[in-house]
Amino acid sequence: MISPTRALASLVLAGTLGLAACGGDTTSSEDTVPADADLVVTALEGIKWDKSEYTSPAGTIEVALVNASSQPHNLHVIAEDGTENPVVLEIPSKGDIDVASMTLEAGTYTLICTIPGHGNMKAPLVVG
Numbered sequence: 001m002i003s004p005t006r007a008l009a010s011l012v013l014a015g016t017l018g019l020a021a022c023g024g025d026t027t028s029s030e031d032t033v034p035a036d037a038d039l040v041v042t043a044l045e046g047i048k049w050d051k052s053e054y055t056s057p058a059g060t061i062e063v064a065l066v067n068a069s070s071q072p073h074n075l076h077v078i079a080e081d082g083t084e085n086p087v088v089l090e091i092p093s094k095g096d097i098d099v100a101s102m103t104l105e106a107g108t109y110t111l112i113c114t115i116p117g118h119g120n121m122k123a124p125l126v127v128g
Helices: 004-020
Strands: 041-043 054-056 058-068 073-079 087-093 097-104 107-112 122-127
Touching: 041 054, 054 107, 058 073, 073 097, 087 097
Parallel strands: 041 058, 054 122
Antiparallel strands: 058 097, 073 087, 073 107, 107 122
16 A cells, blocks of 8 residues: 555655656747847748748848748748758748757858648748
8 A cells, every 4th residue: 555645755756757748849839930030931832932032131140930821930040051040940830930040151151841732832031
């Protein structure tokens, strides 16, 4: 037979672990784009970006990726020489927002989504 004190301790531990499992770095439709975002890219229905070309300042910038589509998307930033920025943003569900800092030198880059079938999701990014 388990003592009442031990049973209570087990319930508290189980509740704590259950709450911890619900937390994390996931995004939701309640998230908003930070006001200080230097670059905002939105994925739209029809497997496309919201703009045909983007601009941002050079240096360390805040990038926000917004999912206004019913499909998952990601954002890769590729330099002219083919080098990929190591920061990749992911938005698995409609309403999700992923935000990250990345450092970009002045130049022209390509923004792409690498999910199979999303080949149309390419746009130039001019950084200056």
